[in-house]
Amino acid sequence: SLRMLLGSIFALYIVTLPGMTPLRALKTARTLVYKRRLMIAGKITALTVFIIVTAAAIEIPVIIVATTLAPWLLILIGAVAFVVIHSYLYALYRELL
Numbered sequence: 001s002l003r004m005l006l007g008s009i010f011a012l013y014i015v016t017l018p019g020m021t022p023l024r025a026l027k028t029a030r031t032l033v034y035k036r037r038l039m040i041a042g043k044i045t046a047l048t049v050f051i052i053v054t055a056a057a058i059e060i061p062v063i064i065v066a067t068t069l070a071p072w073l074l075i076l077i078g079a080v081a082f083v084v085i086h087s088y089l090y091a092l093y094r095e096l097l
Helices: 002-014 022-033 037-065 067-096
Strands: none
Touching: 002 022, 002 037, 002 067, 022 067, 037 067
């Protein structure tokens, strides 16, 4: 369910706090997203759409013009997307506190 998924996402960040156990992190995350699920889901959906559109806008012309460069660019885009996603989710977590 959406409640469990969103709670699990933020529990990954909460569990890194000193003295926090995984079960306590899940409970804390569940209370953190309580009554804010739709707003959080909307922001995560917007992030997903932004990354897909941006990656496609960069990758498709490269596939057409320089086919041999495309796989390497895709790896680079994936690495950048990884950093952007986690930075955004951590900032969203801090915003919810």
